[in-house]
Amino acid sequence: MKLIRYGAEGQEKPGVIIGEKYYDVSHLVNEYDEQFFSGNAIEELKQKIAEGNLQEINKDVRLGAPLARPSKIVCVGLNYKDHAAETNMPIPSEPILFFKATSAIVGPDDDVIIPKNSTKTDWEVELAIIIGKKASYVEPEDAFDHIAGYALHNDYSERAFQIERNGQWVKGKSADTFAPIGPFIATKDEIENVNNLKLWLKVNGTLMQNGNTSNFIFDVAYIVSYISQFMTLLPGDVISTGTPAGVGMGQKPKAWYLQPGDVVELGIEGLGTSKQNIKSYS
Known part of the structure; x- marks a missing residue:
């Protein structure tokens, strides 16, 4: 799975890349941060994605760093x-x-x-x-x-x-x-x-x-x-x-x-x- 954060600087939302397409997952994940990476959220996100109901987003959107500010x-x-x-x-x-x-x-x-x-x-x-x-x-x-x-x-x-x-x-x-x-x-x-x-x-x-x-x-x-x-x-x-x-x-x-x-x-x-x-x- 490929994780992205997209949108204007300071207003990025979590998303994923599937194949060549970008999808919003902000209704499934709050943020790609310490809390997300510390649990089983990656596997849980994969399962939720498999259930469908994803909204495609325009690939011309600005991409931010793919994780929120880490501790170091x-x-x-x-x-x-x-x-x-x-x-x-x-x-x-x-x-x-x-x-x-x-x-x-x-x-x-x-x-x-x-x-x-x-x-x-x-x-x-x-x-x-x-x-x-x-x-x-x-x-x-x-x-x-x-x-x-x-x-x-x-x-x-x-x-x-x-x-x-x-x-x-x-x-x-x-x-x-x-x-x-x-x-x-x-x-x-x-x-x-x-x-x-x-x-x-x-x-x-x-x-x-x-x-x-x-x-x-x-x-x-x-x-x-x-x-x-x-x-x-x-x-x-x-x-x-x-x-x-x-x-x-x-x-x-x-x-x-x-x-x-x-x-x-x-x-x-x-x-x-x-x-x-x-x-x-x-």
């Missing part, structure tokens, strides 16, 4: 071998963790705003894990029991804020609009092998990132288990699993970054595509 976004840095190589950093012996503010979340095709005083706004196509069951001290073999599904995420980063301004990476990751998620959440039964998915990103039509999750340093089960050793993951929480090579910071012979007017398009096999127009802060 936990990100994994340098989790692809080729990305570690392009940044001239050693392969990490343990996952590098940082947070991204949930206020950065926007819809998959919403505009991305270059933050005030930014000089190095960068792109990062990433697979996002959506937690479906409270996870604390989870073993890797049990990790998938705690996953609700997966989504496409563009982990925008301001590299000067992230690297040159001291302190935690969160400063370079959390500007408003820096977390477009979606277009949908695919429940885990939709994805045959999450550790073998193609992912890509283009800037102004030029292919910049072309990777595969098979190049993970730490796979999905390990990541969920590892993070759960340090914090409790709540239903609806997002884990962003890192990006492959091809970010602006890694370009040779010289790094280059996004400018107003640029267009970023990205996608992951089985998880759809998204597109962001880059605009200046005003």
Whole structure:
């Protein structure tokens, strides 16, 4: 099943994609939030959908992020071998963790705003894990029991804020609009092998990132288990699993970054595509 939230910003309603069509389910589900993901609501929703009585909605509608604001976004840095190589950093012996503010979340095709005083706004196509069951001290073999599904995420980063301004990476990751998620959440039964998915990103039509999750340093089960050793993951929480090579910071012979007017398009096999127009802060 594919879960969407549609409508004007701040007024999104829950929906689903069945085949190629969009349907409203706001009469069946209040919201795709912690309460929804914490129970058996996905299976219950599937049963209710099977009974029919769904209203189709126009596919031209704006899509918001496919989940309401989670308690946290936990990100994994340098989790692809080729990305570690392009940044001239050693392969990490343990996952590098940082947070991204949930206020950065926007819809998959919403505009991305270059933050005030930014000089190095960068792109990062990433697979996002959506937690479906409270996870604390989870073993890797049990990790998938705690996953609700997966989504496409563009982990925008301001590299000067992230690297040159001291302190935690969160400063370079959390500007408003820096977390477009979606277009949908695919429940885990939709994805045959999450550790073998193609992912890509283009800037102004030029292919910049072309990777595969098979190049993970730490796979999905390990990541969920590892993070759960340090914090409790709540239903609806997002884990962003890192990006492959091809970010602006890694370009040779010289790094280059996004400018107003640029267009970023990205996608992951089985998880759809998204597109962001880059605009200046005003």
